[in-house]
Amino acid sequence: MTTILIVALVLGGWLLYTLLVHPSMPGGQFLASRRRRHERAFWEDVLRQILLMRQEGRPASEEALAGALGKSLTVIRGVLLRMTDHGLLETNGPGQGKGEGLRLTASGERWALHVLRAHRLWESYLADEARLPMERLHHQAEQAEHRLSEKDLEVLDAHLGYPLADPHGDPIPSAEGFLAEARGIALQRWEGGEAVRVVHVEDEPVELFEQLLARGIRPGIHLRLVATRQGALEVEVDGQKVLLPPELLANIEVEADVPVWASDPSVRKLSQLETGSAAEVVALSEAIRGFSRRRLMDFGVTRGAHVEPVLDNAFGDPRAYRVRGATIGIRNEQAEQIWVRAVQGHHATDSPQNPAVQAGAEV
Amino acid sequence: MRFQEPPELPSHTPLPTGLAGAAGFPEVTVTQAPAEAILSRADALRRDFQTNFRDQMVESIYSQAMALAARSVRRDGNNRWDLDQRIDRIVTSPVWGLPIMAGMLAVVFWITIVGANVFSELLFDGLFLVESWGVSLFEWLGAPWWLTGFLWNGVYRGLAWVVSVMLPPMAIFFPMFTILEDLGYLPRVAFNLDWIFRRAGAHGKQSLTMAMGFGCNAAGVIATRIIDSPRERMIAILTNNFVPCNGRWPTLIMLATLFVAAEFPPAVASLAAAGTLLLVVLLGVLVTLVVSAVLTRTWLKGAASAFTLELPPYRRPSILRILYTSLMDRTLFVLYRAMWTAAPAGALIWVLANVRVGDESLATMFARMLQPLGRAIGLDGAVMLAYIIAIPANEIVVPTLMMVYAKSSMMMQEGGYEAIRVLLVDQNGWTMLTAVSLMLFSLLHNPCGTTILTIWKETGSLRWTLLGALMPLAIAFGVCFALASVARLLGAAG
Known part of the structure; x- marks a missing residue:
C-alpha cells in the first residue's frame, strides 16, 4: 500500500515537474521567462545604481549597493559575479574581494545609460504629458525603465522635444550616451550670495521629497536665503518664509544663476x-x-x-x-x-x- | 555611433530669417565640416539654449506675426469686443453668474420635458399603430402566435418604446445644448464652475460633459473627449452616470407627480414636483463631486491639472449646422446604439412574460426570487427584475414594472397616472419610502448598456468599464439600504 502511494507520488511529481516547471514545457517556459525578466530588472537596477554612484563621486562598493537596493550582501555578491562573467563589470583584480573599485565596462556603461535614460525620460513624460504629481513619478518610472526599448526611447525623446533634464532637474543621457554633469551645489555647502535658483531636488527618499514639495521647493524656483538657525536654513520662497531643517538641505541643489527680474x-x-x-x-x-x-x-x-x-x-x-x-x-x-x-x-x-x-x- | 549621413550643408548657412538675432540668439557660423562634427557641435550648442530656446522661438513667431498685423490691419475701435465683454461681465459675474446658469439649465429642462411629452405621445401612438398592423398582417398570414408575439409584441415593442421615449427629448435637448455651445456660452459655464470641480480634483469642463449627461449619459461619455488630461477625463467618464438622463426622467417625473405632489395642495402640486426633480438633480451633482473627490484620492490619484480655457467671442449660431451636428452626431448616433440594445431586451421581456413554469410566468417567478433583495433596500422584487431587464435601456423600467405587476404578457402603459397610482399604492403597497428609494436608485444605479458600451469604446479598458458599471450599482445599493434601515429603525416602513 505504502509502496503504491510512494510510486504514485513520485510519478505525479515527475509529471507535474515536466508539465509545469521543466524549461522545455509551456509552464516551465513561462516561469523561466518570468525569472529572466526579474533577473534582467535586477541587473538593470544594479547597473543604474553603480552609474549614479559614480556620478555622485561615491565609491561603488558591495555594501553600498546592498543598502541602496535593499538586498542582502550575499544576493548582491552573486549578481555581481554573474554580471562580471557577462562582461558588464570589472573589479580591480581578483585580490580585492571587497569590490571597492566596481567599474562598469564599456558595454555595462552603455546599458546603464540606457536604463537611466529610460527612467528619466519616462519621468519627464509622466510629469509633462500625463501630468502626474511629482511624488509619484519615481515609483512609476522604476517599473517602466525595464520595459522600454531603445526604439521606444527614441520616439519618446522626439515626442517630448529632446528634453535635457527630468522634472527633478537631473540631466537625461542622450541617445549617443552623453551624460551631462550635474550643475548645482548642495544647499548645505552653498557659500555664495543670498539669491539662488534651485536646479535639482532629490526624489529619494520619498518622505523627504514630499516635505520639500510641501514647502514649495521644486526645480526652477528662486530662493532668497534669509538666516541660519541651528543648522536649519530660513529661506524665502515666492514671498513666503519657510524653514528648511538640515536633513532637507542635502537634497536641494542650487546655483547662482538668478535672472535679473527675480530681484525686481x-x-x-x-x-x-x-x-x-x-x-x-x-x-x-x-x-x-x-x-x-x-x-x-x-x-x-x-x-x-x-x-x-x-x-x-x-x-x-x-x-x-x-x-x-x-x-x-x-x-x-x-x-x-x-x-x-x-x-x-x-x-x-x-x-x-x-x-x-x-x-x-x-x- | 548610429548617425545617418546628413545632407551636405552649404557653408555659412544662414539661420531662418526672423530667428537670427531676433531674441538673443547666439550668432552661429557653420563652415564645411564632417557631418559628425556638425552634429556634436549642434548638440553642444543646444545644451546652452536651455528651456528658453523654445520660448524664444514662439516669442519671435509672435513678434513677427504682430509686426505683420500692425502693417496691414487697421483698427477702428472694437465694438464687437466691447459688447462681448459687457455680456461676459454679466454671465460670469460673481453675483449673477451662477443664478443665470441655473436659470438657463431650468429653461432647457422645462422646454425638453414639456416639448418631449407632446412628441412622445404622437410617436407612441404612431409606432403602436404599426404594431397592431403588423400583428394583423401576421395573423392574416397564419403565423404561429409565438412568432407574432415574439417579433411584434417583444422585439418591435421594445424598439418602439425606446424610440418614442428617447427620441423626442433628445431631438429637443441636443439642439438646445448645441445652440448654447455655438453661442459660446458653454465655455463660460466651465469657467464659472471650474473652482468647484478643481476642489474635487476634476476639470472644469466636466461641468459640460455632466450637462450633456442630462440628455444622454452615452453622449456625455463621448463628450469627455474635450478634457485633455487623461486622469480627469476618466473621472468625468466614471461619474457621468450620476446625472439623470432622458431615459430616467420619465421614472423620476412619474414618482415626483404621484407621490410628492400628491402630498401638497393642488395649487402648488406641480411646483412641488418640479422642486423634487431639482432636488434630485442637485443630489446627482453632489454625488458626482463627492465620487470625483474620492476617485482622486484612490484609484485616480493626482492633483488637478493645468486649466487654460479659451473664452471665445460670442457668435451667431448657424441653425443648419446645429441641426446637423445635434441630430446626426448626437441624437441618431445614440439612438442607433440604443436600438441595438433595446431590441434584444424587448425579446427577452416577451420571453420572460410568456414562458410559464407551473402556473406562473418566468417574470413573476424571478420577481418572487428577487423579493428579499428588493425588500432590503426598500423596494421589491418586481423593481429589481425591471432594472435587470432594463440594463440595455432605462426607458423600459416603468413599462416592464407595470407588466410584472399586472401579470400581463407584454410591456404596457397603464391609462393615466391615476391607474398607475391604484396599481402601485393600492395593489402593491407602495409608500412614500418606496418612491424615494426608487428615485435614489434610479439616480445612482449602474449606467445603461449603451453607456457601458460607450465607456468601453472610449477607455478601451475592461477594468475601467467594470468600475464604471459596478461602482454606481454599489453606491445605489448602499444608499438605498442605509435609507431603508434608518426608516425601519424609525418604524416608518412598518
Missing part, C-alpha cells in the same frame, strides 16, 4: 494683478513644463505679451485674462507661476508690437 520689486505674480489693470509678462516659471507650457505659449502668453485680468467669477478662481486679443481662463495655481510687471494705460488689443524684442535676453 515691481515684478509680481499674474495672480496678484487687480482686475482691470494691465501688465506685461516677464517670465513663465520653469515649473510650468511640457503640455501646460505649450498650451500657454499657444495662447500667446509669452515674454513681453500684454495681459489684463478682465473677468472674475463667483469663486475668484480661475480668472480670465485678455491676451493678444483673446480671452482665456487661467487657474490661479498657474497664474502664480507667471511673473508680470505692471504697465500703465496700455490696451492689450491695441499693442502693435511684441516688446519681447526690446526686452532682450534678460532671463
